[in-house]
Protein backbone atom coordinates (compact mmCIF):
# COMPACT_ATOMS: atom_id res chain seq x y z
CA UNK A 1 0.00 0.00 0.00
CA UNK A 2 1.32 3.41 -0.89
CA UNK A 3 1.28 5.87 2.00
CA UNK A 4 2.93 8.76 0.20
CA UNK A 5 2.64 9.45 -3.51
CA UNK A 6 4.79 12.14 -5.05
CA UNK A 7 3.90 13.41 -8.52
CA UNK A 8 6.01 15.79 -10.58
CA UNK A 9 7.14 17.57 -7.45
CA UNK A 10 9.56 20.49 -7.91
CA UNK A 11 10.90 23.03 -5.44
CA UNK A 12 13.15 26.04 -5.83
CA UNK A 13 14.64 28.19 -3.10
CA UNK A 14 14.54 31.94 -3.56
CA UNK A 15 18.28 32.12 -4.20
CA UNK A 16 17.42 30.53 -7.54
CA UNK A 17 18.79 27.00 -7.09
CA UNK A 18 16.32 24.43 -8.33
CA UNK A 19 16.63 22.00 -5.48
CA UNK A 20 14.11 19.36 -6.50
CA UNK A 21 13.08 18.72 -10.07
CA UNK A 22 10.15 16.68 -11.09
CA UNK A 23 10.25 14.05 -8.35
CA UNK A 24 8.02 10.97 -8.70
CA UNK A 25 7.97 8.43 -5.89
CA UNK A 26 5.58 5.96 -4.31
CA UNK A 27 6.47 5.39 -0.68
CA UNK A 28 5.09 2.26 0.93
CA UNK A 29 3.42 2.09 4.30
CA UNK A 30 5.10 -0.07 6.96
CA UNK A 31 8.40 0.04 5.18
CA UNK A 32 11.65 1.94 5.42
CA UNK A 33 12.38 4.08 2.40
CA UNK A 34 15.92 5.47 2.24
CA UNK A 35 16.91 8.58 0.34
CA UNK A 36 20.56 8.33 -0.64
CA UNK A 37 22.84 10.52 -2.71
CA UNK A 38 25.71 12.98 -2.52
CA UNK A 39 25.60 16.26 -0.59
CA UNK A 40 23.24 18.87 -1.93
CA UNK A 41 21.12 16.30 -3.76
CA UNK A 42 17.92 17.50 -2.11
CA UNK A 43 17.26 14.77 0.47
CA UNK A 44 16.74 17.15 3.37
CA UNK A 45 14.71 19.47 1.22
CA UNK A 46 12.44 16.60 0.24
CA UNK A 47 12.01 15.39 3.83
CA UNK A 48 11.14 18.89 5.01
CA UNK A 49 8.69 19.32 2.17
CA UNK A 50 6.65 16.36 3.37
CA UNK A 51 5.61 18.04 6.62
CA UNK A 52 5.82 21.58 5.22
CA UNK A 53 8.73 22.47 7.47
CA UNK A 54 10.14 24.19 4.41
CA UNK A 55 7.51 26.84 4.98
CA UNK A 56 10.01 28.29 7.45
CA UNK A 57 12.75 28.50 4.81
CA UNK A 58 13.07 30.69 1.77
CA UNK A 59 11.09 28.60 -0.68
CA UNK A 60 10.25 30.44 -3.88
CA UNK A 61 8.21 27.98 -5.91
CA UNK A 62 6.51 24.65 -5.36
CA UNK A 63 4.93 22.59 -8.08
CA UNK A 64 3.37 19.16 -8.43
CA UNK A 65 1.72 17.04 -5.81
CA UNK A 66 2.71 15.38 -2.57
CA UNK A 67 -0.10 13.10 -1.47
CA UNK A 68 -0.27 11.54 1.97
CA UNK A 69 -3.19 9.12 2.09
CA UNK A 70 -4.58 10.82 -0.98
CA UNK A 71 -4.51 14.29 0.53
CA UNK A 72 -2.20 16.76 -1.21
CA UNK A 73 -0.11 18.38 1.52
CA UNK A 74 0.73 21.28 -0.79
CA UNK A 75 -2.94 22.23 -0.89
CA UNK A 76 -3.19 25.67 0.76
CA UNK A 77 -6.22 24.46 2.71
CA UNK A 78 -4.33 21.64 4.43
CA UNK A 79 -4.11 21.79 8.24
CA UNK A 80 -0.38 22.20 8.67
CA UNK A 81 -0.34 21.64 12.43
CA UNK A 82 -2.17 18.34 11.91
CA UNK A 83 0.18 17.45 9.07
CA UNK A 84 3.26 17.98 11.27
CA UNK A 85 1.77 15.67 13.86
CA UNK A 86 1.07 13.06 11.20
CA UNK A 87 4.59 13.25 9.78
CA UNK A 88 7.08 13.85 12.59
CA UNK A 89 10.72 14.63 11.85
CA UNK A 90 14.03 13.79 13.55
CA UNK A 91 17.05 15.92 12.65
CA UNK A 92 20.71 15.13 12.07
CA UNK A 93 22.01 16.49 15.36
CA UNK A 94 20.15 15.56 18.52
CA UNK A 95 18.01 18.60 19.19
CA UNK A 96 16.41 18.44 22.61
CA UNK A 97 14.40 21.46 23.64
CA UNK A 98 15.78 23.22 26.73
CA UNK A 99 13.27 21.42 28.94
CA UNK A 100 13.24 18.26 31.03
CA UNK A 101 13.21 14.82 29.43
CA UNK A 102 9.55 14.50 30.35
CA UNK A 103 8.58 17.90 28.99
CA UNK A 104 10.43 17.25 25.75
CA UNK A 105 8.31 14.20 25.12
CA UNK A 106 4.98 15.74 26.01
CA UNK A 107 5.74 19.01 24.18
CA UNK A 108 3.71 18.06 21.12
CA UNK A 109 0.76 16.97 23.26
CA UNK A 110 0.86 20.10 25.38
CA UNK A 111 0.78 22.44 22.40
CA UNK A 112 -2.15 20.39 21.10
CA UNK A 113 -3.96 21.18 24.36
CA UNK A 114 -3.61 17.86 26.20
CA UNK A 115 -3.60 18.47 29.97
CA UNK A 116 -4.61 15.15 31.53
CA UNK A 117 -1.69 13.91 33.61
CA UNK A 118 -2.52 10.21 33.12
CA UNK A 119 -2.44 10.64 29.36
CA UNK A 120 0.86 12.52 29.47
CA UNK A 121 2.47 10.03 31.86
CA UNK A 122 1.35 7.08 29.81
CA UNK A 123 2.55 8.63 26.56
CA UNK A 124 5.98 9.32 28.05
CA UNK A 125 6.48 5.73 29.14
CA UNK A 126 5.14 4.26 25.91
CA UNK A 127 7.19 6.54 23.66
CA UNK A 128 10.38 5.97 25.64
CA UNK A 129 9.88 2.21 25.51
CA UNK A 130 9.31 2.32 21.76
CA UNK A 131 12.51 4.30 21.35
CA UNK A 132 14.41 1.82 23.57
CA UNK A 133 15.25 4.53 26.07
CA UNK A 134 12.92 3.87 29.01
CA UNK A 135 15.31 1.64 30.96
CA UNK A 136 18.04 4.25 30.81
CA UNK A 137 16.08 7.32 31.88
CA UNK A 138 12.92 6.24 33.74
CA UNK A 139 14.36 7.43 37.05
CA UNK A 140 15.41 10.89 35.86
CA UNK A 141 12.57 12.10 33.72
CA UNK A 142 12.75 15.48 35.39
CA UNK A 143 16.39 16.06 34.56
CA UNK A 144 17.34 18.40 31.75
CA UNK A 145 17.29 16.70 28.37
CA UNK A 146 20.82 18.00 27.87
CA UNK A 147 22.04 15.91 30.80
CA UNK A 148 21.97 12.63 28.84
CA UNK A 149 24.39 11.39 26.18
CA UNK A 150 24.11 12.34 22.53
CA UNK A 151 22.87 8.90 21.58
CA UNK A 152 20.25 9.04 24.30
CA UNK A 153 19.28 12.54 23.22
CA UNK A 154 18.67 11.33 19.69
CA UNK A 155 16.51 8.45 20.92
CA UNK A 156 14.70 11.03 23.04
CA UNK A 157 14.01 12.99 19.85
CA UNK A 158 12.60 9.83 18.27
CA UNK A 159 10.44 9.23 21.35
CA UNK A 160 9.28 12.84 21.13
CA UNK A 161 8.09 12.24 17.60
CA UNK A 162 6.43 8.94 18.57
CA UNK A 163 4.52 10.78 21.31
CA UNK A 164 2.72 12.71 18.57
CA UNK A 165 1.17 9.39 17.51
CA UNK A 166 2.32 10.04 13.94
CA UNK A 167 1.80 7.82 10.93
CA UNK A 168 5.00 8.79 9.20
CA UNK A 169 8.46 9.24 10.71
CA UNK A 170 10.94 11.34 8.76
CA UNK A 171 14.59 11.05 9.75
CA UNK A 172 17.33 13.26 8.34
CA UNK A 173 20.68 11.51 8.92
CA UNK A 174 19.63 10.72 12.50
CA UNK A 175 22.83 8.87 13.38
CA UNK A 176 25.40 11.13 11.75
CA UNK A 177 26.51 12.50 15.12
CA UNK A 178 26.43 9.17 16.97
CA UNK A 179 28.79 6.35 17.84
CA UNK A 180 28.30 2.85 16.35
CA UNK A 181 26.53 1.46 19.43
CA UNK A 182 23.95 4.23 19.57
CA UNK A 183 23.57 3.93 15.82
CA UNK A 184 22.86 0.21 16.09
CA UNK A 185 20.24 0.84 18.78
CA UNK A 186 18.46 3.34 16.60
CA UNK A 187 18.56 1.05 13.58
CA UNK A 188 17.09 -1.76 15.67
CA UNK A 189 14.24 0.40 16.85
CA UNK A 190 13.54 1.62 13.32
CA UNK A 191 13.24 -1.97 12.13
CA UNK A 192 10.73 -2.59 14.92
CA UNK A 193 8.87 0.66 14.34
CA UNK A 194 8.26 0.01 10.68
CA UNK A 195 5.63 -2.54 11.66
CA UNK A 196 3.43 0.35 12.68
CA UNK A 197 4.78 3.39 10.87
CA UNK A 198 5.89 4.57 7.48
CA UNK A 199 9.54 5.50 7.74
CA UNK A 200 11.45 7.76 5.38
CA UNK A 201 15.11 8.23 6.19
CA UNK A 202 18.11 9.98 4.72
CA UNK A 203 20.67 7.50 6.08
CA UNK A 204 24.12 8.75 6.98
CA UNK A 205 25.87 6.15 4.86
CA UNK A 206 25.17 3.74 2.03
CA UNK A 207 25.89 0.88 4.46
CA UNK A 208 23.12 2.09 6.71
CA UNK A 209 20.72 2.14 3.79
CA UNK A 210 21.77 -1.40 2.92
CA UNK A 211 21.17 -2.54 6.48
CA UNK A 212 17.68 -1.17 7.00
CA UNK A 213 16.04 0.03 3.79
CA UNK A 214 13.27 -1.71 1.92
CA UNK A 215 13.18 0.81 -0.91
CA UNK A 216 15.89 3.21 -1.93
CA UNK A 217 15.71 6.44 -3.91
CA UNK A 218 18.93 7.83 -5.34
CA UNK A 219 18.89 11.63 -5.32
CA UNK A 220 21.37 13.43 -7.55
CA UNK A 221 21.34 17.19 -7.97
CA UNK A 222 17.66 17.49 -7.26
CA UNK A 223 16.52 14.57 -9.35
CA UNK A 224 15.61 11.03 -8.46
CA UNK A 225 17.86 9.03 -10.73
CA UNK A 226 16.59 5.67 -9.65
CA UNK A 227 13.99 4.33 -7.24
CA UNK A 228 13.82 0.62 -6.52
CA UNK A 229 13.96 -2.01 -3.77
CA UNK A 230 17.22 -1.87 -1.85
CA UNK A 231 18.64 -5.18 -3.02
CA UNK A 232 18.16 -4.10 -6.61
CA UNK A 233 19.81 -0.71 -6.12
CA UNK A 234 22.76 -2.29 -4.35
CA UNK A 235 23.28 -5.32 -6.57
CA UNK A 236 22.11 -4.47 -10.09
CA UNK A 237 21.22 -0.80 -10.47
CA UNK A 238 19.92 0.24 -13.86
CA UNK A 239 21.54 3.64 -14.08
CA UNK A 240 25.28 4.02 -14.46
CA UNK A 241 25.29 6.96 -12.02
CA UNK A 242 23.57 4.89 -9.34
CA UNK A 243 26.12 2.17 -9.81
CA UNK A 244 29.00 4.61 -9.50
CA UNK A 245 27.55 6.06 -6.34
CA UNK A 246 26.78 2.83 -4.51
CA UNK A 247 30.19 1.46 -5.41
CA UNK A 248 31.71 4.56 -3.88
CA UNK A 249 33.06 6.04 -7.08
CA UNK A 250 31.78 9.53 -6.30
CA UNK A 251 30.10 11.55 -3.60
CA UNK B 252 49.67 48.21 30.36
CA UNK B 253 46.06 47.19 30.06
CA UNK B 254 45.87 46.45 33.75
CA UNK B 255 47.22 49.90 34.56
CA UNK B 256 44.73 51.37 32.12
CA UNK B 257 41.76 49.69 33.72
CA UNK B 258 42.90 50.65 37.20
CA UNK B 259 43.23 54.25 36.04
CA UNK B 260 39.70 54.09 34.64
CA UNK B 261 38.15 52.55 37.71
CA UNK B 262 40.06 54.70 40.18
CA UNK B 263 38.00 57.90 39.77
CA UNK B 264 34.76 55.93 40.04
CA UNK B 265 35.91 54.24 43.22
CA UNK B 266 37.08 57.57 44.57
CA UNK B 267 33.71 59.18 43.88
CA UNK B 268 31.82 56.33 45.54
CA UNK B 269 34.07 56.45 48.62
CA UNK B 270 33.72 60.24 48.79
CA UNK B 271 29.92 59.95 48.66
CA UNK B 272 29.92 57.16 51.24
CA UNK B 273 32.06 59.12 53.69
CA UNK B 274 30.07 62.33 53.37
CA UNK B 275 26.64 60.74 53.01
CA UNK B 276 26.69 57.84 55.45
CA UNK B 277 26.30 59.95 58.59
CA UNK B 278 22.94 61.21 57.26
CA UNK B 279 21.52 57.78 56.66
CA UNK B 280 19.22 56.50 59.37
CA UNK B 281 15.67 55.25 59.64
CA UNK B 282 14.33 58.75 60.13
CA UNK B 283 16.05 60.07 57.00
CA UNK B 284 14.34 57.42 54.88
CA UNK B 285 10.88 57.59 56.47
CA UNK B 286 10.27 61.25 57.40
CA UNK B 287 8.98 64.25 55.51
CA UNK B 288 11.50 67.02 54.80
CA UNK B 289 11.46 69.73 57.45
CA UNK B 290 12.74 73.24 57.85
CA UNK B 291 12.85 74.09 54.13
CA UNK B 292 14.23 70.62 53.30
CA UNK B 293 17.31 71.30 55.42
CA UNK B 294 16.21 68.73 57.98
CA UNK B 295 14.03 65.69 58.38
CA UNK B 296 13.89 62.97 55.73
CA UNK B 297 13.49 62.39 52.04
CA UNK B 298 10.50 60.05 52.10
CA UNK B 299 8.40 61.81 49.42
CA UNK B 300 11.33 61.90 46.99
CA UNK B 301 12.16 58.25 47.60
CA UNK B 302 8.56 57.12 47.23
CA UNK B 303 8.15 59.34 44.17
CA UNK B 304 11.12 57.74 42.47
CA UNK B 305 9.73 54.29 43.25
CA UNK B 306 6.35 55.31 41.77
CA UNK B 307 7.95 56.79 38.67
CA UNK B 308 10.05 53.67 38.15
CA UNK B 309 7.03 51.39 38.52
CA UNK B 310 4.95 53.66 36.29
CA UNK B 311 7.67 53.60 33.65
CA UNK B 312 7.82 49.81 33.86
CA UNK B 313 4.05 49.59 33.46
CA UNK B 314 4.18 51.24 30.03
CA UNK B 315 7.63 50.50 28.69
CA UNK B 316 7.89 46.79 29.53
CA UNK B 317 4.84 45.54 27.59
CA UNK B 318 5.46 47.96 24.74
CA UNK B 319 9.20 47.37 24.53
CA UNK B 320 9.06 43.59 24.90
CA UNK B 321 6.11 43.40 22.50
CA UNK B 322 7.90 45.49 19.90
CA UNK B 323 11.05 43.39 20.26
CA UNK B 324 9.09 40.14 19.85
CA UNK B 325 7.47 41.55 16.73
CA UNK B 326 10.76 42.73 15.27
CA UNK B 327 12.77 39.63 16.04
CA UNK B 328 10.18 36.87 15.61
CA UNK B 329 7.53 38.04 13.17
CA UNK B 330 8.65 40.90 10.95
CA UNK B 331 10.54 40.22 7.78
CA UNK B 332 13.40 42.42 6.72
CA UNK B 333 11.57 45.04 4.68
CA UNK B 334 11.54 48.82 4.28
CA UNK B 335 9.14 49.30 7.19
CA UNK B 336 11.19 47.33 9.72
CA UNK B 337 14.37 49.05 8.55
CA UNK B 338 12.76 52.43 9.21
CA UNK B 339 11.63 51.22 12.64
CA UNK B 340 15.12 50.01 13.52
CA UNK B 341 16.64 53.27 12.32
CA UNK B 342 14.17 55.18 14.45
CA UNK B 343 15.07 53.10 17.51
CA UNK B 344 18.79 53.74 17.05
CA UNK B 345 18.17 57.46 16.66
CA UNK B 346 15.80 57.62 19.62
CA UNK B 347 18.54 56.17 21.81
CA UNK B 348 20.79 59.10 20.96
CA UNK B 349 18.40 61.94 21.77
CA UNK B 350 19.32 64.04 24.84
CA UNK B 351 16.99 63.41 27.74
CA UNK B 352 15.91 67.06 28.00
CA UNK B 353 14.36 66.72 24.55
CA UNK B 354 12.22 63.87 25.86
CA UNK B 355 11.20 66.19 28.67
CA UNK B 356 10.03 68.86 26.26
CA UNK B 357 8.29 66.28 24.11
CA UNK B 358 6.48 64.92 27.16
CA UNK B 359 5.48 68.43 28.14
CA UNK B 360 4.00 69.04 24.72
CA UNK B 361 2.30 65.69 24.25
CA UNK B 362 1.22 64.42 27.66
CA UNK B 363 1.00 67.52 29.84
CA UNK B 364 -0.44 70.00 27.35
CA UNK B 365 -1.99 68.17 24.42
CA UNK B 366 -3.41 65.15 26.24
CA UNK B 367 -4.03 67.30 29.31
CA UNK B 368 -2.57 64.82 31.81
CA UNK B 369 -1.11 67.83 33.74
CA UNK B 370 2.27 67.63 35.47
CA UNK B 371 1.74 64.27 37.07
CA UNK B 372 3.22 60.88 37.79
CA UNK B 373 1.32 59.70 34.70
CA UNK B 374 2.88 62.26 32.36
CA UNK B 375 6.34 61.76 33.83
CA UNK B 376 6.09 57.95 33.63
CA UNK B 377 4.95 58.10 30.02
CA UNK B 378 7.81 60.44 29.17
CA UNK B 379 10.35 58.20 30.90
CA UNK B 380 8.81 55.20 29.12
CA UNK B 381 9.44 56.70 25.72
CA UNK B 382 12.99 57.46 26.74
CA UNK B 383 13.62 53.87 27.93
CA UNK B 384 11.90 52.14 25.01
CA UNK B 385 14.98 52.01 22.75
CA UNK B 386 17.01 50.28 25.47
CA UNK B 387 14.16 47.85 26.22
CA UNK B 388 13.62 46.99 22.57
CA UNK B 389 17.28 46.61 21.69
CA UNK B 390 18.22 44.45 24.66
CA UNK B 391 15.10 42.28 24.40
CA UNK B 392 15.70 41.76 20.72
CA UNK B 393 19.30 40.76 21.41
CA UNK B 394 18.15 38.29 24.06
CA UNK B 395 15.62 36.77 21.65
CA UNK B 396 18.14 36.51 18.84
CA UNK B 397 20.59 34.73 21.13
CA UNK B 398 18.15 31.80 21.43
CA UNK B 399 19.18 29.25 18.78
CA UNK B 400 16.95 29.17 15.72
CA UNK B 401 16.86 25.37 15.94
CA UNK B 402 14.66 25.54 19.06
CA UNK B 403 11.99 27.34 17.06
CA UNK B 404 12.22 24.88 14.17
CA UNK B 405 12.00 21.89 16.52
CA UNK B 406 9.01 23.30 18.38
CA UNK B 407 7.20 24.07 15.14
CA UNK B 408 8.06 20.63 13.75
CA UNK B 409 6.24 19.18 16.77
CA UNK B 410 3.04 20.95 15.85
CA UNK B 411 3.51 24.20 17.77
CA UNK B 412 2.29 27.45 16.30
CA UNK B 413 4.83 30.25 15.98
CA UNK B 414 3.45 31.89 19.11
CA UNK B 415 3.51 28.62 21.08
CA UNK B 416 7.15 28.16 20.12
CA UNK B 417 7.94 31.69 21.33
CA UNK B 418 5.86 31.45 24.47
CA UNK B 419 7.00 27.99 25.59
CA UNK B 420 10.58 27.81 24.39
CA UNK B 421 12.06 31.10 23.20
CA UNK B 422 10.79 33.49 25.88
CA UNK B 423 11.79 31.34 28.88
CA UNK B 424 15.30 31.06 27.42
CA UNK B 425 15.49 34.78 26.70
CA UNK B 426 13.95 35.84 30.00
CA UNK B 427 17.16 36.53 31.95
CA UNK B 428 18.44 38.70 29.09
CA UNK B 429 15.11 40.48 28.86
CA UNK B 430 15.02 41.08 32.63
CA UNK B 431 18.51 42.52 32.49
CA UNK B 432 17.46 44.89 29.73
CA UNK B 433 14.33 45.92 31.60
CA UNK B 434 16.26 46.67 34.77
CA UNK B 435 18.98 48.60 32.98
CA UNK B 436 16.33 50.65 31.19
CA UNK B 437 14.44 51.36 34.41
CA UNK B 438 17.65 52.18 36.19
CA UNK B 439 18.31 54.93 33.72
CA UNK B 440 14.75 56.19 34.12
CA UNK B 441 15.12 56.25 37.91
CA UNK B 442 18.18 58.47 37.75
CA UNK B 443 17.02 61.03 35.17
CA UNK B 444 16.03 64.59 35.99
CA UNK B 445 15.44 66.31 32.68
CA UNK B 446 12.52 64.20 31.40
CA UNK B 447 10.50 64.69 34.58
CA UNK B 448 11.44 68.31 35.12
CA UNK B 449 8.51 69.69 33.11
CA UNK B 450 6.25 66.68 33.23
CA UNK B 451 5.75 65.61 36.83
CA UNK B 452 8.47 66.57 39.27
CA UNK B 453 7.55 68.82 42.18
CA UNK B 454 9.98 71.22 43.86
CA UNK B 455 8.55 70.51 47.27
CA UNK B 456 5.47 68.54 48.32
CA UNK B 457 5.05 67.88 52.02
CA UNK B 458 2.91 64.80 51.45
CA UNK B 459 2.95 61.59 49.43
CA UNK B 460 1.14 61.57 46.08
CA UNK B 461 -2.41 60.17 46.20
CA UNK B 462 -3.01 59.32 42.58
CA UNK B 463 -1.20 59.02 39.24
CA UNK B 464 -2.53 62.49 38.42
CA UNK B 465 -0.54 64.08 41.27
CA UNK B 466 2.86 65.60 40.76
CA UNK B 467 5.58 64.08 42.90
CA UNK B 468 8.99 64.72 44.35
CA UNK B 469 11.73 62.51 42.98
CA UNK B 470 15.27 61.80 44.13
CA UNK B 471 17.24 63.17 41.18
CA UNK B 472 15.27 66.39 40.99
CA UNK B 473 15.26 66.76 44.77
CA UNK B 474 19.02 66.46 44.64
CA UNK B 475 19.22 69.22 42.07
CA UNK B 476 16.96 71.38 44.20
CA UNK B 477 18.83 70.94 47.48
CA UNK B 478 22.19 71.38 45.77
CA UNK B 479 21.42 74.60 43.95
CA UNK B 480 18.18 76.19 45.10
CA UNK B 481 18.27 76.09 48.88
CA UNK B 482 20.76 78.32 50.70
CA UNK B 483 22.34 76.98 53.85
CA UNK B 484 21.81 73.34 52.96
CA UNK B 485 23.80 70.96 55.20
CA UNK B 486 26.35 68.96 53.18
CA UNK B 487 25.33 65.89 55.17
CA UNK B 488 21.75 65.98 53.79
CA UNK B 489 22.93 66.56 50.23
CA UNK B 490 25.33 63.63 50.28
CA UNK B 491 22.87 61.47 52.16
CA UNK B 492 20.42 62.00 49.30
CA UNK B 493 23.12 61.23 46.73
CA UNK B 494 23.92 58.05 48.58
CA UNK B 495 20.28 56.92 48.59
CA UNK B 496 19.88 57.60 44.87
CA UNK B 497 23.15 55.87 44.09
CA UNK B 498 22.18 52.82 46.17
CA UNK B 499 18.81 52.64 44.45
CA UNK B 500 20.38 52.65 40.99
CA UNK B 501 23.34 50.45 41.86
CA UNK B 502 21.02 48.02 43.62
CA UNK B 503 19.10 47.57 40.38
CA UNK B 504 22.36 47.16 38.53
CA UNK B 505 23.53 44.45 40.91
CA UNK B 506 20.22 42.59 40.56
CA UNK B 507 20.61 42.68 36.77
CA UNK B 508 24.18 41.38 37.00
CA UNK B 509 23.17 38.55 39.31
CA UNK B 510 20.31 37.49 37.03
CA UNK B 511 22.62 37.51 34.05
CA UNK B 512 25.45 35.52 35.58
CA UNK B 513 23.08 32.96 37.11
CA UNK B 514 21.42 32.42 33.75
CA UNK B 515 24.81 32.05 32.05
CA UNK B 516 25.80 29.38 34.53
CA UNK B 517 22.57 27.46 33.99
CA UNK B 518 22.45 27.74 30.22
CA UNK B 519 22.74 24.44 28.42
CA UNK B 520 23.21 25.55 24.84
Ligand SMILES: Nc1ncnc2c1ncn2[C@@H]1O[C@H](COP(=O)(O)OP(=O)(O)OP(=O)(O)O)[C@@H](O)[C@H]1O
Nearest residue numbers: 013017019038039040041042043044045046057058
Ligand atom coordinates in the same frame (compact mmCIF):
# COMPACT_ATOMS: atom_id res chain seq x y z
N1 LIG C 1 17.17 27.00 3.28
C1 LIG C 1 17.74 26.96 2.05
N2 LIG C 1 17.80 28.08 1.30
C2 LIG C 1 18.37 28.05 0.08
N3 LIG C 1 18.89 26.96 -0.48
C3 LIG C 1 18.87 25.81 0.21
C4 LIG C 1 18.28 25.76 1.53
N4 LIG C 1 18.40 24.48 1.98
C5 LIG C 1 19.02 23.79 1.01
N5 LIG C 1 19.30 24.57 -0.05
C6 LIG C 1 19.94 24.13 -1.32
O1 LIG C 1 19.16 23.11 -1.88
C7 LIG C 1 19.97 22.08 -2.39
C8 LIG C 1 19.59 20.76 -1.74
O2 LIG C 1 19.97 20.79 -0.39
P1 LIG C 1 19.59 19.66 0.68
O3 LIG C 1 20.04 20.15 2.01
O4 LIG C 1 18.18 19.31 0.52
O5 LIG C 1 20.52 18.46 0.20
P2 LIG C 1 20.87 17.09 0.92
O6 LIG C 1 20.68 16.04 -0.09
O7 LIG C 1 20.12 16.97 2.18
O8 LIG C 1 22.42 17.25 1.21
P3 LIG C 1 23.28 16.69 2.45
O9 LIG C 1 23.64 15.28 2.10
O10 LIG C 1 24.47 17.58 2.44
O11 LIG C 1 22.46 16.81 3.67
C9 LIG C 1 21.41 22.50 -2.16
O12 LIG C 1 21.88 23.07 -3.36
C10 LIG C 1 21.31 23.53 -1.07
O13 LIG C 1 22.32 24.49 -1.23
Ligand SMILES: [Mg+2]
Nearest residue numbers: 043044045172
Ligand atom coordinates in the same frame (compact mmCIF):
# COMPACT_ATOMS: atom_id res chain seq x y z
MG1 LIG D 1 20.68 16.96 4.25
